[in-house]
Amino acid sequence: MPEFLSAGFLSALLTIVLIDLVLAGDNALIIGLVARNLPKNKQRSVIFWGTFGAIAVRALMAVLVVYILDVPGFLLAGGLALIWISRKLLQPDDNAANRHAGPAAASSFAGALRTIVVADAVMGVDNVLAIGGAASGSIVLIVMGLAISVPIIVWGSHLVIRLVDRYPSVILLGGAVLAWTGYSMIVREPLLQPWLVAHPPARFVIAVLVFSISLSPWWTARLSERTQPLVVLLPSLLVWLLAFEIADPHIEKLGGLFTTEIGDYLGEAVRWLGWLPLAAGFIWLREQQRPRRAARS
Amino acid sequence: MLLVHRSRRAADAVRTASLGGELVVASVVLAMLLAAFGDAVDPAWTGEAGLEFALFDFGGELSLFGLHNWHLLQLLAAGGLIAAGIAMFKAAVGRLFRPLHPAPARVIDKVPIELRPKTF
Numbered sequence: 001m002p003e004f005l006s007a008g009f010l011s012a013l014l015t016i017v018l019i020d021l022v023l024a025g026d027n028a029l030i031i032g033l034v035a036r037n038l039p040k041n042k043q044r045s046v047i048f049w050g051t052f053g054a055i056a057v058r059a060l061m062a063v064l065v066v067y068i069l070d071v072p073g074f075l076l077a078g079g080l081a082l083i084w085i086s087r088k089l090l091q092p093d094d095n096a097a098n099r100h101a102g103p104a105a106a107s108s109f110a111g112a113l114r115t116i117v118v119a120d121a122v123m124g125v126d127n128v129l130a131i132g133g134a135a136s137g138s139i140v141l142i143v144m145g146l147a148i149s150v151p152i153i154v155w156g157s158h159l160v161i162r163l164v165d166r167y168p169s170v171i172l173l174g175g176a177v178l179a180w181t182g183y184s185m186i187v188r189e190p191l192l193q194p195w196l197v198a199h200p201p202a203r204f205v206i207a208v209l210v211f212s213i214s215l216s217p218w219w220t221a222r223l224s225e226r227t228q229p230l231v232v233l234l235p236s237l238l239v240w241l242l243a244f245e246i247a248d249p250h251i252e253k254l255g256g257l258f259t260t261e262i263g264d265y266l267g268e269a270v271r272w273l274g275w276l277p278l279a280a281g282f283i284w285l286r287e288q289q290r291p292r293r294a295a296r297s
Numbered sequence: 298m299l300l301v302h303r304s305r306r307a308a309d310a311v312r313t314a315s316l317g318g319e320l321v322v323a324s325v326v327l328a329m330l331l332a333a334f335g336d337a338v339d340p341a342w343t344g345e346a347g348l349e350f351a352l353f354d355f356g357g358e359l360s361l362f363g364l365h366n367w368h369l370l371q372l373l374a375a376g377g378l379i380a381a382g383i384a385m386f387k388a389a390v391g392r393l394f395r396p397l398h399p400a401p402a403r404v405i406d407k408v409p410i411e412l413r414p415k416t417f
Binding site: 177 | 317330
């Protein structure tokens, strides 16, 4: 079977399409907002050259991302950034439709083009980063990702809005796919490989952490006020246990009490029970702040 | 992200998504976590623990928790299957067990519960 028909290739392509659906349409909005105050005869050329500039900037950034993701540390940073992007995507935004987010309308042709290109460079980072992560360095997939995002930029914004308005679950699926891409980038990070090989269960812990943090707006909306602290407590408990797993070999090197049997028992007691006072403190602090939160809402 | 947040329903997707859609996405997330578990767990360890049939082999190619290196298409299909299974299970349980509802509190001949006719 040719490579482009393999499950891996088609899956990566589907990931890119989903990411494009939820992240790529911003340019159309920016171009519309910037060009809205220009005379009719200038509007058409601003839309054409703005679209051209936006696509050129995006292509340049995509090529850069492929090389940057090869630098050690950037896969981890990109994965963490995708977790934040996924959280931001799912975070309910009650005033979104009323707010005129985005750049102000331009009054000249050059000003409009400059605003469009700069805004695209800033707002397209999330999209390009996610596509770079999903493509795993494959230039063919990057080019296909660009080829899919261009029609969305130029013509597809209305279709995208209609799709997500009719099926808001697409946003949830987009968030899950971003989290999955973020997880895949983190576990592919060359700096983490030796540690991940030595501690295989850490992969699963990282996956649970990534999903629980990036999809937390969804869980939070479904939990009652009383159970909402779990959204913070459960990932924190995982981080606590993971920190002990990381620190274990270094603690043994310290010698002294840490190498005796009592030190061993103490270490295990702190590892498995030490989080309880912290959790109790967090719940107490949350209860103290409850009146302030109620007043704010 | 700016574009999708122009839609009121999409900007509040965590509250406006349909139950069916949420079930499918939650099942896909579950499949993703199982795939991460399959990547993390060494099959030799489950073999030593005598769990290889329960977890990995299942008498042939099918492996329940060993979704090792699964791709998004496979995860979506697995998520869809899990969601369909849960929906069918819920429907079957709903047919088998009629839910008991409390009777109105102020009715004179108050009995603690009433059996309402099942509506589908």
